[in-house]
Amino acid sequence: MFKNAIVIKPGKSIINGLTTANLGIPDYEKALVQHHLYCKALEKCGLDVLELESEEGYPDSTFVEDVALLTPHCAIIMNPGAPSRKGEIEKIKPVVSRFYSSIEEINEPGTVEAGDIMMAGDHYFVGLSARTNRKGANQVIKILNKYGMSGTKIKLENVLHLKTGLAYIENNNLMICGEFLANPKFDTFNKIEVPENESYAANCIWVNGTVIIPSGYPVTKKRISDLGYSVIDLDMTEFQKSDGGLSCLSLRF
Numbered sequence: 001m002f003k004n005a006i007v008i009k010p011g012k013s014i015i016n017g018l019t020t021a022n023l024g025i026p027d028y029e030k031a032l033v034q035h036h037l038y039c040k041a042l043e044k045c046g047l048d049v050l051e052l053e054s055e056e057g058y059p060d061s062t063f064v065e066d067v068a069l070l071t072p073h074c075a076i077i078m079n080p081g082a083p084s085r086k087g088e089i090e091k092i093k094p095v096v097s098r099f100y101s102s103i104e105e106i107n108e109p110g111t112v113e114a115g116d117i118m119m120a121g122d123h124y125f126v127g128l129s130a131r132t133n134r135k136g137a138n139q140v141i142k143i144l145n146k147y148g149m150s151g152t153k154i155k156l157e158n159v160l161h162l163k164t165g166l167a168y169i170e171n172n173n174l175m176i177c178g179e180f181l182a183n184p185k186f187d188t189f190n191k192i193e194v195p196e197n198e199s200y201a202a203n204c205i206w207v208n209g210t211v212i213i214p215s216g217y218p219v220t221k222k223r224i225s226d227l228g229y230s231v232i233d234l235d236m237t238e239f240q241k242s243d244g245g246l247s248c249l250s251l252r253f
Contacts, residue, residue, distance in 0.1 A: 001208050005047045006095060008249040010062040010241070011054030014242060018060055018082055020160065023241040031238035033107050035062065038249055046208035047252065049160040052095065058088050062239075063248040066113040067092045067130075069124075070253035071145040075100040077179030081111035100251070104143045105229050110136030115161035115248055120168045123192060125185070152185060165199065165248050169206040173227060175220070177202045192227070194220050200236075203245030205252070212246055224229030 010031045017026075017123035039049050041105050046086045047232075050081045052111035055061040060082070069076040077089050089105075096103060106112045116127035117140065119248040124144055134153070157179045159165045166186075167175040174189035181191070194202040202223070211224050215233040225231050236246060 002045075002047055002252045003214045004099065004253055005039075005049045006064060006092075007035070007039055007042075007044045007049060007060070007249060008052045008062050008064045009043045009054045010185065011056040013059040014062060017242045018084065019241060019243045020036050020174075023237075026238040026241045031062075034172055034235055034238055035249065038234055038246070041212055041234060041251075042207060042250065044232070045210050045212075047207065048252075050095070055088070055091060056150045058085065058091070060085055060242070060244075061088050061091070063242075063244050064251055065117070065150055065248045066093065066115050068096055068251055069117055070096070070100070070251050071124075071144070071147070071149065074102040074104055076114075077103065077105045077116050077141055079106040079108065079110060079136060080110045080113050080118075081129075081133065081136075082113070085113075085222070094162075095250075102147070104146075105213065106136050106139050109133075109218065112136035112140055113161065115163050116156075118163055118168055120174075120189075122149045124149065124156050125166070126151050126163060127154050127156045129159075129161060131154045131161065140163075145230070154180075154183070154185060160175045161241055164245070165194075165201060165202050165204055167204045167206070169204070169211050169227075169229065171225070171227075175202050175204060176226075194222050194223075200240060200245070203247055205246045207252065214246060215242070 177194035201220040
């Protein structure tokens with residue numbers, strides 16, 4: 001069960017953020033509304049939400065998930081693979097220190113963005129991507145081992161981050177699509193396939209028994225509902241334009 005969430009309000013500079021989506025420029029005012037409703041959904045799921053002011057110097061900083069991994073036993077400050085995001089780590093450190101006494105860090109030449117890390121109980125899957133290299137992934141797993149947790153590396157082929165195509169929603173249920181469907185490392189899970197034309201919905205989040213998904217993906221929503229979960233769907237269009245999803249917008253712990 002999660003108790004807290006850390007979020008960062010989108011800045012006007014979000015229009016200058018990194019993206020490969022080709023969906024147009026985010027509408028800042030709409031992004032603010034969508035972010036507000038996202039925070040309200042987290043609160044509805046029982047979380048205390050700490051909302052930090054926007055960081056205009058860092059257009060992608062609202063995607064706060066990428067700069068830290070908050071486990072039940074320690075916090076790990078990441079070293080983002082995108083050069084424009086490296087300054088974000090100094091902003092998040094003092095915030096994380098309010099909640100954690102055990103704080104570890106990923107160091108050069110290792111790079112990791114936590115959008116490439118999926119937690120499933122005490123085991124963590126770490127994606128090797130354009131943003132997360134092998135040296136960084138090895139550092140993450142070494143730290144996890146130090147605190148009694150474990151990790152597995154997963155090589156990505158097409159997606160930006162591991163959690164672009166995967167979401168663990170507890171009870172051994174794994175939302176999965178695309179390149180991950182045939183990966184034997186996920187065969188122990190109950191796989192809930194996300195149709196290719198709804199692949200954006202693979203990035204959903206479990207929060208204390210409720211699954212939050214992006215709106216507009218009825219097949220995926222029904223498959224989750226049929227498993228007995230309460231489902232909240234949210235409009236995420238402006239963050240999708242920036243390659244962002246539901247998990248990206250918060251640190252939940």
